[in-house]
Amino acid sequence: MDAAAILFAANGYHGTSLRDLSEALGLGKATLYHHIESKDELLFWIHEQFINPLLDETSRKITPDMDPREALRTISRILMRVIADYRSYVTVFLNDWRALSAERSVGIMEKREAFERYIRDALQRGIDQGLFRVSDVPVTCLGFLGMHNYAYQWLDPNGRLQPEEIADIFSTIFLNGLEKK
Amino acid sequence: MDAAAILFAANGYHGTSLRDLSEALGLGKATLYHHIESKDELLFWIHEQFINPLLDETSRKITPDMDPREALRTISRILMRVIADYRSYVTVFLNDWRALSAERSVGIMEKREAFERYIRDALQRGIDQGLFRVSDVPVTCLGFLGMHNYAYQWLDPNGRLQPEEIADIFSTIFLNGLEKK
Amino acid sequence: MDAAAILFAANGYHGTSLRDLSEALGLGKATLYHHIESKDELLFWIHEQFINPLLDETSRKITPDMDPREALRTISRILMRVIADYRSYVTVFLNDWRALSAERSVGIMEKREAFERYIRDALQRGIDQGLFRVSDVPVTCLGFLGMHNYAYQWLDPNGRLQPEEIADIFSTIFLNGLEKK
Amino acid sequence: MDAAAILFAANGYHGTSLRDLSEALGLGKATLYHHIESKDELLFWIHEQFINPLLDETSRKITPDMDPREALRTISRILMRVIADYRSYVTVFLNDWRALSAERSVGIMEKREAFERYIRDALQRGIDQGLFRVSDVPVTCLGFLGMHNYAYQWLDPNGRLQPEEIADIFSTIFLNGLEKK
């Protein structure tokens, strides 16, 4: 349900009741339960809806033999594009992952981690190839991530700049910043 | 209440009940109401607890005649230090600001904006002084912010690196990235 | 439906949902309503399924001119046999008769009463013929009934003893106990 | 809560809602939860309310060196008296024990079993002392129990006979029935 993502994004998972949702859909509360199994499942599904395209797209476009700079630029664009396309979903993903049931959390966290590994790998390869000066790979990765992820709070789909343009601004800063002179 | 910040940070504002809180404090639920006025007030107070020190410290240390690079480096250190010192508070600040009542939200947002202005001002002065190449000041500011803010999710108080060290990693990347060659 | 009796017996009438039932049958919930009219009807039908054979068999085998001792022995065997053959049904009959709708309850109660009358009649004839020493016919009848009915809770279809053997143990105790010396 | 026992007895555990209960008590539904922890706890508590006095009284009055006939007569009186005094509680005990949560069920079943052992022990001692002719101790015990337990369905506190008088009718039948001639 798209509606769920929008409501969860706006009011938080715990701040959204299934009544809110059913009213937004023009359904009775009970009717909802023909389509979903539980509120928890909804949350899980929203998480997947964001992380799966992100991971798929990344694994399709990033290869180990790529130029590390190109890799980071590409990841930047993918990430920003997916954030733009799945705005509500990212919001939930980043705000409400703590509300995931323990068993469902595991799979999501693994995928999250898998995505982050693409970034760390690119950084490491850049170092190995003498392209980057990086004092701490994990922290640098988290900086890269934070810079992009935060966009879920301010990215404007009708804004002046396209997601890819913003991505280029960020990756330019980042790559220049890492560059070995 | 420190306990409230910890619980809100862990379970979200809506995910934390006043019973949870009163139990964590070893008080009766009713007793709580001798110390607070409402759950909403608690949320507001936590927001202030984070934004006030951040803004105070920033306004004390940043002056318009400072070197813009030094300004950003200083803001970076302040921000990371405050995030480290007020971990639970930042978490609530960044996750649950939507739950603030409308009227209370205003003041917080103003302070948030005031802090961000310090960053934009530094960027602008860097441009004016021919130090930075910045294609878009607001977006660059948001990138800077995101890079730092995200630390609330991963910063480890007992970690390898001190907040200031992490701040230096970030501001180094950022300043190198902006530098006009 | 046999399945209904089994489920009602296991979880009680109110503790069993029509969804439970439809799942046990491998049907859609709606499909159920092609075969039954309501949950209430199901309950009624289960009651009849037990009381009818019991009453039929009893009325077929017990005559007013029978030896009262033989009558009780026969009733004992019939009752225990029907309990054994309709285990789930008796369980519902004895546990959930309160859940019957008022109008449907009447007919069932009449049949229940009719069956009990066979016992009281046999007792009374035994007294009249100077065979039994009975201080209170209704209470003695209820003792007889309780002794047998309770078997719905413990009777094991694969147990050591056949229902008729158990019946003989009970009627022997009872008849010896009533015997006028 | 006495009220709970009465309602559960009348409508069954699953057939009684906490709203029914709260209305019967003149309380709000939520207020109930200051006094109980859950509906399940209520059920458990009712079970204990019946089995504890029964078991206590029995263990106080029955000793291994007693005359077995006297033992059975005493148990009969105790059981009937407790049934009379805790009518609603027995009803729930005998009708709704399946609804007990698994972990709570265990303790209850153990006590139930402990009580039944007093009966079987008396029967066995009667056999050993050459007083009783018993073809099957467990079955005979269950007959004894059923005869008494069933009283929960018909015992009238304002009836003609006192519980002890009924008990005497039953134990007379039973003991005469077992007597070795």
Add this chain to the structure above:
DNA sequence: TATGAATGAGGGTTCATTCAT
């Protein structure tokens, strides 16, 4: 004969808050 979708009512339980003590 079968079923997916729909629903109002109600299930047990927790919520933030108040108030008398």
Add this chain to the structure above:
DNA sequence: TATGAATGAACCCTCATTCAT
């Protein structure tokens, strides 16, 4: 300052039942 009792509203979810297909 502290608290037990109270409450109306709301929580997630399931109920028995209906109806169009």
